[in-house]
Amino acid sequence: MYGIVSSVKRDYIVDLAKHGKRVDGRGFDQFRDVSVRTDVIKSANGSAEVKIGNTRVLVGVKIQHAEPFPDMPESGVLMVNAELRPLASPSFELGPPGEGAVELARVVDRGIRESDAIALDKLGIKSGEDVWAVFIDIHVLDHDGNLIDASALGATAALLNIKPPEDEAWTLQEFPIQKRPVAVTVSRINDRLMVDPCLDEEDVADARLTITTVEDGSICAMQKGGAGYLSREQIEEAYHLARTKAEELRERLR
């Protein structure tokens, strides 16, 4: 997921950070323009397109029959898949998902799964034989940094956009969403923390910490990334940043 930047650009960005500045003039706690459009794909049960600056992610949700897992015979099934399509970046390659795509999908998955955003226990049909599967497909279209936040926001938005399948086995009034998890990734460059890095910033960042919170500010998932470290103080600061920004982003959902 990381590209290569020239050392000149690296020095420039790090130097700016030391002086409290960012390449595009934003504050460290400031997102780029965020737009969330839902209901963009008719063939999906729910969909959303999220743009954060130039970054653009399309998320589609399909609801289909599936077999349950043996140890959860009455529970619906959640599947999150991410495709870093090669049209989105010169660094994305053809072929099966690499570690970047796998991590992206799993971080989004955990935010939804661990917050119980979907009442999977209501998605059984016939015990041990038939349940509803919720396929969340993240399709990255343009990559200018911060894919995790864009994808997670798109996934929650697409879930909120779901129209139940036209199938007589579907008996609920509406799709059972219980929580609105929102992921915010905080990156460290030199010793400064910032949200929503653009790609150039992401490429020079030492480490990142994604914190997914729900409405009450409690955490449902975290993921540190990058080949650097974070101090204890930075982690706590990141939590406060993430919680505050998640509230802002959550307002974009409906």
Next chain:
Amino acid sequence: MYGIVSSVKRDYIVDLAKHGKRVDGRGFDQFRDVSVRTDVIKSANGSAEVKIGNTRVLVGVKIQHAEPFPDMPESGVLMVNAELRPLASPSFELGPPGEGAVELARVVDRGIRESDAIALDKLGIKSGEDVWAVFIDIHVLDHDGNLIDASALGATAALLNIKPPEDEAWTLQEFPIQKRPVAVTVSRINDRLMVDPCLDEEDVADARLTITTVEDGSICAMQKGGAGYLSREQIEEAYHLARTKAEELRERLR
């Protein structure tokens, strides 16, 4: 499927074509020697070996039980697979079928499927559970050009050669063949159209158009290939060539 030819050879072949000639002295509308031998593989339900000049293709058909597709619960299943075995050409590589093999299989498949050559609707056994699957496996043994025509002819010949499986679920008198589709590929070199290119001609051809016709001359499948173009007039000329030659080739079937 395309090899690389020296520019000397290319110039020679193109030059010949301009003067109305071919490397082996044939007319532009003339096939090399064609031979069709059937019943060559005992372990197959039907089989045929087709030679066109030095090109040699073995086609085997297996008839086995399978599950139907959900939207066609009483219909048999047709599967066409092509293997460009590396023994057939230095340009064929080990590994899963490449785009050349996939295209070859799909063009042959469409000729058979779209002409309703096989009455698949008669190949059900138990609705939604059990039907007959017809596996047509194209095994290319020696590649000297024009694999599509050889493979398609072999497939139709092998279908006509089928002995029903010895299985109590088989209730038809004989295997239900309704049409005899034949593919003819017309290649353009410079501005000349010709049938049955040998490998050297194929390598320098600008474009090809495969037209599969049935007994009454109507078209059931077409496929343009190659990195060049065809004019409208060339397409119509190709149709007439293909129709005429298909009639000749069809006489080789039984």
Next chain:
Amino acid sequence: MYGIVSSVKRDYIVDLAKHGKRVDGRGFDQFRDVSVRTDVIKSANGSAEVKIGNTRVLVGVKIQHAEPFPDMPESGVLMVNAELRPLASPSFELGPPGEGAVELARVVDRGIRESDAIALDKLGIKSGEDVWAVFIDIHVLDHDGNLIDASALGATAALLNIKPPEDEAWTLQEFPIQKRPVAVTVSRINDRLMVDPCLDEEDVADARLTITTVEDGSICAMQKGGAGYLSREQIEEAYHLARTKAEELRERLR
């Protein structure tokens, strides 16, 4: 499975062999220290760790429900898999099993299968639907030569170590072991035969012959390996060596 040795080392080992000696001073019919520890993995039904000199192989057996093969509806299923883990040798690579791992697994498999070491016919549960599958997984941890003998010994030891699954479908008193196959690989360097080559010897060996015998000295499996040949006399000599050493190794089982 073969590495590359310098020609100096090769000449040295071959020269020693000509003079009746081995790099570590052993006799040609002498194994390195052999240790067999069983019951080393709690999550397996049976397990064994075999060390032969520095070579170290861990074998775990899992017993699980499975579908029978259609032609053996009441018979249990045996699966042997070998993983040459890259931690065991710089020459082992990531990725699916290569030909070395496949051969290793299949030679061990045949020793067990062909000797009827397991009474698979007693491992049916419900005819045509449910049988016991015996998964033998060979996990190579440290490779200093003679993996076949170590793996085969580990497999037999792990089978003898099996505690039946805690499952109400299991009705036998104990796991039905009938034979104790032991594989001994005899290698030829120049014109000398020797057992239990270390890796350096294995790398310069011309050929090897693995002979798996059971208690009465009869042969249940053989496999010649390596890019060289064996004379008829060498084969007979190898049999006698293998039979004698197998008796010694068999004493290490329980």
Next chain:
Amino acid sequence: MEKPEKLIVDGKRLDGRMPDELRSLRIEAGVLKRADGSAYVELGENKVLAAVYGPREMHPRHDQQPDTAVLRCRYNMAPFSVEDRKRPGPDRRSVEISKVIREALEPVLFLKLYPRSVIDVFIEILQADAGTRTAGINAASVALADAGIPMRDLVSAVAVGKVEDTIVLDLTKEEDQLGTTDMPIAIVPRKQLVTLLQMDGHLTEDEFKRALDLGFRGCAQIYEVQRQALREKYGVKEE
């Protein structure tokens, strides 16, 4: 899907179109930031995105051609673009379509200008309703122009078909599934040369000729919209 009694009533199709009428078509050039060129096409219910990267260095290196650039195309359907979720990754259908799209575009490119390099064309089907390969060609062709790749002309493509013995332009999914024949065609409009032609179904000689006629006319309409998209992006009038 319930089968309607007739697909053509009083000379009109189920969506109200005449037999020779295109669905609504929207093309936008330069819609992606990272790609060197890009285009978005909406054709009826189809939503298609194409991106071009290159000419750029070819990897793996032994695939480099000493005297020419290599054109690579990849056609991909998003999992949610179709009725039943499509499992990600290439299947035989997309492998074949990628190949015929590449061969449809190659005749208008001057690949010899860029030896040892590669031009990548990625086509993503975001929502599918029959005609995705031709919509993909239309998008890719505009994306190539947007990337500044020298071209002899654009390539314009459309599907023609036969529905209840009527030759019709630009099939919907319903018409494709219930009709008998689908014939995608791609054309280099100025020289009127065909660079893609496939067909499956049933056409007599006469029907075939009428289908070709209709395909050429449909492509001419699409060509205008493609050119308009580029004019809008670059704000210049073509000569």
Next chain:
Amino acid sequence: MEKPEKLIVDGKRLDGRMPDELRSLRIEAGVLKRADGSAYVELGENKVLAAVYGPREMHPRHDQQPDTAVLRCRYNMAPFSVEDRKRPGPDRRSVEISKVIREALEPVLFLKLYPRSVIDVFIEILQADAGTRTAGINAASVALADAGIPMRDLVSAVAVGKVEDTIVLDLTKEEDQLGTTDMPIAIVPRKQLVTLLQMDGHLTEDEFKRALDLGFRGCAQIYEVQRQALREKYGVKEE
């Protein structure tokens, strides 16, 4: 597995441990012959082996980095290490774990010392009982030291979790499955820097801080055992 009524009774866990108590831990350095460095870790019922190869020449060559060594990690579960036999080969879980382990180890390595080369870390889970990724980091870290790779410090890791509203150290499989929260953490002990942090479940702000506290304390204990293992192998006192 039958669900027990309570996981914590009278302040003690089902296996008798206090909430802030580690399972029994044994670490041995230099256990493999062929690897350049290796270590074996037993943590409760976990059995983990790590091996290091390198710095060695990077293949394929085009993955070489001109100014630095590349660290590669591969976490793998043996098929018999878990309740239901695991099919061999990487799955999505192990791909992700391999990535976060690499990123947990990389901060203590001086990779720039070995341009164009690769350091490979292989972690094999032979028997699993929750906490395998952190046990793997502990093993890998000792194996790197055993291989003589220059390091700023070791990396020490442990999982913290929440079980019935109690923050506990070093979850067992039972606690992991029945509890609500799992938070693996890795630390560079001397500088108290975090190199791995993951979490799934539910933590309030206050719980999160207490979990961090407990994680730091647990890692300090593990660090001592790691150093002891190296002292035993090399028979020298650390300064």
Next chain:
Amino acid sequence: MEKPEKLIVDGKRLDGRMPDELRSLRIEAGVLKRADGSAYVELGENKVLAAVYGPREMHPRHDQQPDTAVLRCRYNMAPFSVEDRKRPGPDRRSVEISKVIREALEPVLFLKLYPRSVIDVFIEILQADAGTRTAGINAASVALADAGIPMRDLVSAVAVGKVEDTIVLDLTKEEDQLGTTDMPIAIVPRKQLVTLLQMDGHLTEDEFKRALDLGFRGCAQIYEVQRQALREKYGVKEE
């Protein structure tokens, strides 16, 4: 397949052969146009084709050996060659057989003559009836000679087995499945050296010696047919 009561009646096998009798054998050299060398073998109901390419440049390049050619073999069964259609592509069985065939052929080749190059041997089983690997070796060996590759000698191969306590030559599929033992063997006939030997089933020491005897004798017969095939192709008498 219904199990017959006895496989050997009055000293004769079900197909009328004596225990030490080969099935009908036909070998033809030089049957393919594109390959550098080729051969076709019919042994009973087996139909096998082998082709040789090389010595040619080795790709990928990092598999080149600076001091020797590399021999690659690939044994493949056509999907229609067996009772139940075989799914295309290599399986574990064919991977192993490809390896032992390569090791059976390598001893007669002078690979050091062609450093950095590769010799490819492709064996296609078109119709299978037990003994395909040995038939493949017989075909490959003739194909190598047909390709003009310098060889110390041909390699001749056959399967020996045990059926109802009788040691028999050249098992049919029925004998292979109902008998107890299968022992394929390959020999360099002039020097009487064994280059392939596999066995599964049950043999006592005495049976093993008799099986070896029979294998050597069977290979001698096959050797004659191989040489005859080459004589017919090249129209010269061997000295």
